[in-house]
Amino acid sequence: LKTTYHLSLIIDLISSVSSSGSGLRCYxxxxxxGRCQNVQECTYEDSCISLSERGGKTIRQCIRYTDCDNSRLTQMFPAISGFTYRCCSSNLCNSGNAVTTATPALALAGSLLSVWWSWI
Incomplete structure (x- = not known):
């Protein structure tokens, strides 16, 4: 009977944590x-992006970290010819300017880390 009670408590705890909306949030x-106030709750994405085109327009949104490389972003945003971007993975981290770029090696490392984390 004690085992059943403890299992029930664990299931209740997991249910309350998973329904608390603890997902990533991005602008x-x-x-x-550059004064973005809209906040998006990411559903399947694990990162935020801030992408700035040469003309001054900035795009901020949720994104999968595996999509954070020049070739993939060029496919995702075909109307933008030149851009800089920054991907990050903490809440509302895409508020600043896009000044750095993620490399494919970094994206691969992030993918491997997320696969490893899911096995734990």
Whole structure:
């Protein structure tokens, strides 16, 4: 009977944690002002992106970290010819300017880390 009671407590705890909305949150906007206030709850994505085109427009949204490389972003945003971007993985981390770029090796390391983490 004690085992059943403890198992029930564990299931209740897991249910409350998983329903608490603990997913990643990112800013979501596409504008020239840089004053993004819209917040998006990421569903399947594990990162935020801030992508700035040469003309001054900045796009902020949720993204999968495996998509954070030049070739994939060029496919995802075909209307933008030149851009810089920054991917990050903490809540609302895509508020700043996109000044650095993620490398494919870094994206691969992030993918491997997420697979490893899911096995634990």
């Amino acid at each position: 979501k906007c596409s504008d020239y002002t």
